[in-house]
Amino acid sequence: MRRGSGKVMVNEAQNANAAAVQAVQEVRPAEGSSLFPTYARYPIALVKGEGSWLWDDQGKKYLDFMCGLAVTNLGHAPKSVKAKLQEQLDQLWHVSNLFHIPNQEKLAGLLTSNSCADAVFLCNSGAEANEAAIKLARRYNSKVLCNVKYEVITFERSFHGRTLATLTATGQEKVKEGFHPLPQGFVSVPLGDLDALKDAITEHTGAIMLELIQAEGGVYPVDVEFVKAVRELCDERGILLIFDEIQTGMGRTGKLFAYEHYGVEPDIFTLAKGLGSGFPIGAMLAKAKLREAFSAGSHGSTFGGGPLATAAAIATVETMLEEHVAEQAAATGAYMIERLRTELAGNSFVIEVRGQGMIIAIECAEPVAKLVEEGQRQGLLFVTAGPNVIRLLPNLLLTREEADQGITILSSILTSTNAAAAVQP
CATH class of the missing domain: 3.40.640.10 (Type I PLP-dependent aspartate aminotransferase-like (Major domain))
Structure with a gap:
């Protein structure tokens, strides 16, 4: 590689990301929208994805445990x-x-x-x-x-x-x-x-x-x-x-x-x-x-x-x-389910952790919509499967390090929720 080429590549990537951000900002309406309101959208505009990660138009980075609702099974932009x-x-x-x-x-x-x-x-x-x-x-x-x-x-x-x-x-x-x-x-x-x-x-x-x-x-x-x-x-x-x-x-x-x-x-x-x-x-x-x-x-x-x-x-x-992706999903999914069960054992807010492979649910005692929003604030994207169920749909090539990052955030959110519930009159 010639000297300086790495810097050029970084600059090109930064420019591309900036262009994507500008494009989203330009089409985002100041008031109202021309779209039918068929989706209850989160206040986030995602503009870039790579592997297990997404970036919004403000430059914030998210670990993606949604995969566009079980779509990007190989991660973003494989x-x-x-x-x-x-x-x-x-x-x-x-x-x-x-x-x-x-x-x-x-x-x-x-x-x-x-x-x-x-x-x-x-x-x-x-x-x-x-x-x-x-x-x-x-x-x-x-x-x-x-x-x-x-x-x-x-x-x-x-x-x-x-x-x-x-x-x-x-x-x-x-x-x-x-x-x-x-x-x-x-x-x-x-x-x-x-x-x-x-x-x-x-x-x-x-x-x-x-x-x-x-x-x-x-x-x-x-x-x-x-x-x-x-x-x-x-x-x-x-x-x-x-x-x-x-x-x-x-x-x-x-x-x-x-x-x-x-x-x-x-x-x-x-x-x-x-x-x-x-x-x-x-x-x-x-x-x-x-x-x-x-x-x-x-x-x-x-x-x-x-x-x-x-x-x-x-x-x-x-x-x-x-690449034997299904086999990787089986192993990583089993690891995540077992670790979630261990981390959340004794948490009275959590009823059950269940699933198979990389489709995992955490059933809770109360509605979880606010927890989804808290996950977004902490840089983790996940979705629900009914009012009281957190649904995790990571990509099938998720690394153990990424799995641990997501589980740590989830455990923290659910532990805090359990503690808050315990002190309520």
Whole structure:
């Protein structure tokens, strides 16, 4: 390296960060906003990310235990994905799905060769992937089996998306408010209640849709025996089994796909969030027997599986496989759960620490919204999973040093909260 080149690189990085800060400040409105107020936003504008870290437009640095809600599984701006995207940017950005797209075939091959699936439909988001799963289940029953099995059974506390069909499938009433009348053909039962599930099955039941960890609903891992019983029930009654792996897929639980923990294979499963390292992409995967149900013209997406999105996803999957990322997530996640349990033992404000891999919950005795804000003040970003649950979603390549930093901040916040609660009259 020539003398002075390091200084030049530092100056370039500083200039780039300053430009990003200025760009955000220029578009931030002085009064009001032109956006619909669909998000209760924190008063932070993030402008730069690298690995496990984010910076806001004031230059403050944060340790990220949110990952854009389980999206940046390889950390922010992973080099392998960035290189693949830059290469694709120089070649082709978009082409209609009326033509063959080589990246689609490569990505589909990577996904099917590393899963129980045989066919893939590519889309743009988790809601779209779940919508495709519901449509495939209905069309398979209608067009291939020639029956009237259109109902989908889901579970209370589940979350499957924001489209009309997927919010109806969601087992939480709060997401349905104001959107009635809702589509017919969806029933929710308590998670883990096999008798209630059996009672809900009718001659019209075509599929059962299940999250293996109810992430948005409080980070509740589903019991292994219950999942096996559901699989057996589906086989007995001729019902399709759908696993929603939007948040649990792509290494998050310590396996590439969460169903691998259960010794059970679904007929259909869905992916999104971590699939593209932040580039929007979703996927619906299914067994070979369902392929003919999605014949030409039966379903589609203008942007689904485009060259840029699939380039990002290919690089993400290849990196996960080559660097054994899921295995790292399993080890780091186990370390974090054990250390959190040790650090918080005896804290009366903390009810339970639970999770699997790098999806971890700290259930508390009271609402935790103020604790999220305190974490932000102390430079740690995390999110909730219901009023009383802290949800931790670090990237899967988080170092032990970074894990310790985050746990130290969390322990301090929760210890202070416990002490404050103890002196309240």
